[in-house]
Amino acid sequence: MDKSEKPRRFVIDINRKWCKDCGICIAYCPAHVFEAGGRGEPVIARPDDCTGCQLCVLRCPDLAVDVEEAPAAAGGEGVGAEPVHAGQ
Numbered sequence: 276m277d278k279s280e281k282p283r284r285f286v287i288d289i290n291r292k293w294c295k296d297c298g299i300c301i302a303y304c305p306a307h308v309f310e311a312g313g314r315g316e317p318v319i320a321r322p323d324d325c326t327g328c329q330l331c332v333l334r335c336p337d338l339a340v341d342v343e344e345a346p347a348a349a350g351g352e353g354v355g356a357e358p359v360h361a362g363q
């Protein structure tokens with residue numbers, strides 16, 4: 276059995292056409308999912324660590340981030356992540 280590969284619970288998508296590499300999502304992600312690339316652009320380095328908190332979605336000034344439940348998680352057992360209402 277393969278225990279090292281756990282199913283990904285969330286799918287993170289960055290719209291590169293809208294992203295201006297400000298780094299806000301990198302700074303706010305509490306799970307350190309992102310790393311900065313050579314130009315400061317967010318690199319999704321640890322997608323399996325995403326808790327689905329939506330902070331990156333809420334904080335991105337250009338609406339360039341989308342985080343959704345992975346299909347397997349959406350139809351399966353409880354996800355466990357609580358929604359965070361940061362700011363407004």
Ligand code: SF4
Pocket residue numbers: 289293294295296297298299300301316317334335336337338339340
């Ligand atoms: S917060 Fe939005 S615009 Fe800024 S780096 Fe992240 S995805 Fe790009």
Ligand code: SF4
Pocket residue numbers: 287303304305306307308309324325326327328329330331332342
């Ligand atoms: S939803 Fe939360 S944990 Fe996932 S990448 Fe965005 S800020 Fe990080």
